Amino acid sequence: MATSFFNEKNGDSQLTIYAMGNCHIDTAWLWTYDETKRKCARSWSSTLRLMDSYPKLNFAISQAQQIVWLRENYPQLYERVIEKAKEGRFFGVGGSWVEMDGNLPSGESFVRQLLYGQREFQQVFGRASDTFWLPDTFGYSAQLPQIMEAAGMTRFVTQKMSWSLINKFPHSSFWWEGIDGTKVLAHFPPHHYCAEVTVQECLETAENFRDKGRNNGAMMLYGHGDGGGGPTADILERLDRLANCDGIPKIVTATPTQFFDQLEKDGDSLCLWSGELFLELHNATYTTQADVKKMNRMCEFLLREQEFVQAIRFAQTGEFRSMEAEWKLVLLNQFHDVLPGTSIADVYFDAKNIYRRV
Missing domain, CATH: 1.20.1270.50 (Glycoside hydrolase family 38, central domain)
Incomplete structure (x- = not known):
């Protein structure tokens, strides 16, 4: 019965979820920097083991500082990450030294975050990131699109704006225009950045997607996060079983670049947001x-x-x-x-x- 159920396919008009593994590790929060170094080692070694059994698993690393810590403290593990990076299964996103605050640093600090971050990504992954990745920052300065473009990034991902208390942000995919007129292609995954690919999460992704009719694809960032952990075997089994199950959005494994390449095809249909992305939360x-x-x-x-x-x-x-x-x-x-x-x-x-x- 279960096999028969999962074999019922979707129609062509169903929303497509572009799933990508991640492990949002706060560089410090309820733990210190030293503990984060161990969290990276534990989480990424677990991901490496899973990659041997699940060929569809790919994984985003979003903070250059964490890569440097791995190289300094766990050189053998670092070499294994490099091997998978050459296969395209570990990839760098964000281009920043750490996932920094989006309002308080100076403009020069923003530039340095991306200068040193992109240099590290180029060295480790063989290419700089084309996607600015800040899923958990408490708002975004209007100067960021200009700085992003100067650093070679024309795409932007966050999820945090959905946390606003009163006025919910009106778009999932849109053009974000900075103070100088620079535009970057932005996407807000409709679900949390620590998804587990459950049926409920897939349905909520479709329900929360705000640009129906303009575009038909949304990101899902799966893997335990904040304190690390990353993908698990259970998550990956669900990813496989729900890939094309009637009544649930279609799921494909993708990188941010592959997602945005598809999104750009509908670029003329997307709306424009000019200026700051203000988060109505964490104002204290x-x-x-x-x-x-x-x-x-x-x-x-x-x-x-x-x-x-x-x-x-x-x-x-x-x-x-x-x-x-x-x-x-x-x-x-x-x-x-x-x-x-x-x-x-x-x-x-x-x-x-x-x-x-x-």
């Missing part, structure tokens, strides 16, 4: 941990001034000292649960020590 994060916010800004100014001095020094003597190591420390603390002030006390003990080093 603009005033919590004020000393951390102050130290972040002090370090941003300090590094800018020091690089100005180094540029003069280079012009006069030909010598130059790079500020890259210091910048990466500041960028780390701009993670979206650190700089806004939503992490545990131990995280801020570490963060303040980092600022003092800078």
Whole structure:
């Protein structure tokens, strides 16, 4: 009976879900940076084992800092990730050093997040990311499309805007226009970024999809997240069984690039949103941990001034000292649960020590 049920196919008009494995690991939150290093190792080693049994499994890594930690602390595991990356099964998304806060860092910090992140992705995956990936950040500055395009990214993914308390965002797929007129293609997966590919989640994806008639595809980011974990065998079994089951959206395994390539075909039908993407939630994060916010800004100014001095020094003597190591420390603390002030006390003990080093 079960086989007969699952073999009933969908019609051509059914919504298509583009499923991709991920493991949203907060670089710090209810745990410290040191624990995150272990979370990455545990989660990605589990994913590697599953890839041996499930050839459809692909997996997105979204933070360059976490890749560097893996290389430094678990070199053998890092080499196995590289092997799968060459097969196209591990791929880099986001292009940023960490999944940073989308409002508080300076414009220069946004640029540095993508400069150093894209360099790392190019080294590890053989290509820079074409998709800006910030599923859990508390709002998005209107200057980001311009910076994204300069970093080689013309696509954008988040899920957080669905958390707004009063005014629900009206689109799932749309063009996002920045303050200078730059437009990027944006998509908000209709379900949470830690999906388990249940029947209910698939139906909710179709129900919550807000651009019916303009487009007929939506992302689903599956795998346990926040604290790590990633995909499981149960999730992958459901992914296979529900791939084309009557009454449930069709499911295909895809990368963000493959999804957006399809979405672009309907680009003329999509609506335009100009300016900031304002999240009606977590607004108190603009005033919590004020000393951390102050130290972040002090370090941003300090590094800018020091690089100005180094540029003069280079012009006069030909010598130059790079500020890259210091910048990466500041960028780390701009993670979206650190700089806004939503992490545990131990995280801020570490963060303040980092600022003092800078």
